Structure formats: C-alpha cells, structure tokens
Amino acid sequence: MEAFYDVVQRRRDVRGEFTGEPIPPDVLDRILGAAHAAPSVGLSQPWDFVLVEDGGTRAAFRDHVLAEREVFAETLNGERGGTFSKLKIEGILEASLGIVVTYDPSRGSPAVLGRHAIADAGLYSVCLAIQNLWLAATSEGLGVGWVSFYREPFLAELVGLPDGIRPVAWLCVGPVTQLATVPDLERHGWRRRRPLAEAIHREKYVVKPAETN
Ligand SMILES: Cc1cc2nc3c(=O)[nH]c(=O)nc-3n(C[C@H](O)[C@H](O)[C@H](O)COP(=O)(O)O)c2cc1C
Numbered sequence: 001m002e003a004f005y006d007v008v009q010r011r012r013d014v015r016g017e018f019t020g021e022p023i024p025p026d027v028l029d030r031i032l033g034a035a036h037a038a039p040s041v042g043l044s045q046p047w048d049f050v051l052v053e054d055g056g057t058r059a060a061f062r063d064h065v066l067a068e069r070e071v072f073a074e075t076l077n078g079e080r081g082g083t084f085s086k087l088k089i090e091g092i093l094e095a096s097l098g099i100v101v102t103y104d105p106s107r108g109s110p111a112v113l114g115r116h117a118i119a120d121a122g123l124y125s126v127c128l129a130i131q132n133l134w135l136a137a138t139s140e141g142l143g144v145g146w147v148s149f150y151r152e153p154f155l156a157e158l159v160g161l162p163d164g165i166r167p168v169a170w171l172c173v174g175p176v177t178q179l180a181t182v183p184d185l186e187r188h189g190w191r192r193r194r195p196l197a198e199a200i201h202r203e204k205y206v207v208k209p210a211e212t213n
Pocket of ligand 1: 011013149184185
C-alpha cells in the first residue's frame with residue numbers, strides 16, 4: 001500500500017529532465033499494459049497508442065507546439081507573460097519516445113453502456129488509461145510529460161489518424177535524471193497546488209473565495 005501512495009506522490013509532469021536513453025522493451029510493454037488495463041465506459045476501451053520515435057515527426061510536432069506556445073503567450077499580460085516565458089512546456093525531442101493517445105468514439109457503439117447521457121464518458125476513459133500509464137511509468141523510474149499545446153487536426157494528420165479518431169495527448173516518455181518534488185509550474189511561480197481541504201465539500205458544493213494564482 002505504501003508503495004502505491006509513494007508512486008502517486010512521486011509522479012510528476014516532466015519537461016526538462018529526460019535523458020533520451022532508450023526504454024527497455026519489457027518496460028514499455030508493462031506501462032502500455034497498465035494503460036490498457038484502465039476502466040472504460042461500457043468496456044469500450046476507446047484508446048489506442050501511436051508510438052512515435054521518428055525524429056522528423058517529432059521535430060514537426062515540436063515546431064507546431066512552439067507556434068501554439070506563442071499563440072497562448074500573446075493572451076497574457078506583462079507579469080504573467082514574464083513568468084510564462086521562463087516555463088518549459090514540452091520535452092518532445094529530449095524524451096526517448098512520443099506516445100500519442102487517441103480516442104475512438106465509435107468503438108463499441110452504437111449502444112455504449114453508460115455513455116448515452118454523458119458523451120464525455122468516453123474521453124474520461126482515455127484519461128484513465130493515460131493516468132495508469134503515468135503511474136506505471138513512475139514506478140518504473142521513467143518520466144512522462146503531457147503536451148496539449150496543439151491543434152487536434154494538425155496532430156491527427158501528422159500521425160495518420162482516420163476520420164473521427166481524436167488525439168487526446170502527446171506524451172513524452174523516457175528515462176529521467178530525476179523527478180522533481182514540486183511541480184514545475186509551482187516552482188516557477190505560475191500557480192500553486194491547492195490544499196486538499198479546499199477541494200472537499202460536504203453534502204453540497206460550497207462556493208469558496210475566488211482563487212488567486
Ligand atoms: C490534460 C493535461 C494537459 C497538460 N498539458 C501540458 C502541456 O501542454 N505542457 C506542459 O508543460 N504540461 C502540461 N501538463 C502538465 C501539468 O502542467 C502538470 O500536470 C501540473 O502542472 C501539475 O504538475 P505535476 O503533474 O508535476 O504534479 C498537462 C497536464 C494535463 C493533465
């Protein structure tokens with residue numbers, strides 16, 4: 001039990017600490033197996049994993065991500081812009097492997113048990129697979145960094161997704177020099193973690209004082 005909570009607490013989003021060393025094949029199999037063991041609405045298992053090693057594909061994705069970084073930066077005021085400019089938001093080239101995790105809403109349809117009223121339940125399932133992979137990778141001594149600075153059509157075309165299949169994440173995965181104890185965004189003054197007590201409501205949701213960054 002302790003080992004499990006230790007992994008949960010040690011998991012970090014990694015951007016700058018990838019070594020680029022290869023991932024042993026048995027380790028890759030285990031973390032993908034963990035992802036594939038996730039719960040899913042109606043047992044739809046709507047995920048797939050596109051493993052991207054090719055340098056050209058990764059460079060093209062990184063260029064796109066850096067352009068999207070600029071799009072976001074332009075929405076920020078002076079002080080936030082200054083803080084953001086110091087943040088690294090991806091480790092696409094430094095990581096050993098890119099894993100594009102996709103969502104196929106048609107899998108198991110038309111009658112996906114449990115999704116008739118909440119279409120997003122399919123996406124929730126994919127996120128659970130990602131979290132399983134993230135925790136398994138942490139327990140294996142690997143780092144994972146989730147990159148979401150992209151437009152879906154760009155990434156879908158880059159890795160050849162058929163119509164209707166959505167990319168949910170580009171994960172940078174690989175051995176790391178270390179896992180930081182504090183999230184990068186907190187370390188660089190972008191945002192702090194909330195105390196657990198603030199997130200717990202009893203019986204009814206109580207609106208709490210507006211958050212500051
Ligand atoms: C859906 C999702 C998208 C994210 N996208 C990015 C991203 O594009 N770039 C990045 O640097 N981190 C990204 N992150 C990582 C978060 O910034 C990180 O999880 C958060 O700051 C908490 O840090 P921790 O994961 O180390 O605890 C993403 C995380 C999630 C769950």
